[in-house]
Amino acid sequence: MDFSLSKKQHELLQTVRELAEQKIKPYARSKDFSLDTEFDWHLVRILAEHNLVCPTIPEEFGGLGLDTITTALLMEEIAAACPGLAAVVDANLHAVGPIMIAGSQRQKEQWLPRLTGAKACLAAFALTEPSGGSDLDSMITLAKKTRRGFVINGRKDYILNAPQAELICLFAMTDKLQKKSSMRCFIVSRETLGVKIERLRDIAALDYARMAEIVFDKAEIDSGSILKADESYSGYLLLNETFDTGRVLVGATSVGIARAAYELAAEHASNRIQFGRTINKHQAVSHALVDMAAKIEMARLMTWKACWLIDKGHDHTVASAMAKLTASAIAQEVTAAAADILGARAVEKGSFLEELLRDARVLSTLEGTNNIQRNIIASLLY
């Protein structure tokens, strides 16, 4: 294995590191992103200026065409500066995943360029429902075939980017009796009549990102909106393929969050004096910092390995689920350990560590809970 970066990767990483440290983090730390305010496009526009709103989109459709490992390197930097912005990008990457895997040339030309360039829009990935999170057989959103296309009824909840997204990557069943085995993927314009943002979800995490419930009330879409019109095509397999590649980026986001917490703790420990010396000279604190650094390295290496397998076209389902499972757990452990080192300062509302603690908490739930990752690994491991 070769861990060295190419010249292009190195330059890109440098650019994103500078953006993250000099523009994204200072702006994010100075702003109130509560629901009382309008969504703030400023951070998205910073990335858009460098075509980084959805960097995996191939060059022929206006994107940077980055592979998974390079995208993971960038996601770590973005997450270390502003986890909410990383979540916005992650939702975009997830929403275009099915188009890149199963879209026709026409569908790719229609949708992908919209997420590229300085005016890039946002996209949402709509799977979860009030009745069905982990259990997809309890999904009730139905896309009923008509002569001109499909009519959709149902609702999707806890959808990142939903209030701002121009395009929605929707998973719905097409036959009530066949449930998830009849699932198909549709690309729906937010402007479609009958598509409504019912309510914003006010979540205590990923502060910059917005999340909402989407209602589909007799929403009519044309037949060109379905990915792979062939009736034998499995939307469920497409979903799994999308998750298999997408969830490594939750691994990268987790590494970024853990790294930011470690950096805060290391800096504090080298300045805070107790009992006549800086607290990093107390062995218990220095060992805690070492354990944090070692865990972050483990999460990063597992994420990179899964990315490497994806980019080489090797089987990556187990590696990808293990990377997400481990990295998200490590993000929780490292943020909690950092909170111990910062003492009372850690719980100060609005402090960066208080934010990172809340962000780390949700990583084990999104893109398939960690129990679901364990189920996936168990089904393939033995």
Ligand SMILES: Cc1cc2nc3c(=O)[nH]c(=O)nc-3n(C[C@H](O)[C@H](O)[C@H](O)COP(=O)(O)OP(=O)(O)OC[C@H]3O[C@@H](n4cnc5c(N)ncnc54)[C@H](O)[C@@H]3O)c2cc1C
């Ligand atoms: C920050 C955030 C962002 C999100 N963004 C999106 C998005 O953009 N698009 C989208 O579609 N969804 C999104 N979601 C929803 C997310 O995908 C679901 O929350 C997740 O799939 C779990 O569903 P649930 O919350 O209904 O929990 P449930 O499925 O009800 O699970 C509750 C608990 O039971 C456990 N459990 C359930 N079944 C099993 C089982 N068979 N074996 C073992 N344990 C089990 C789970 O692991 C969990 O601990 C987001 C969620 C969060 C928190």
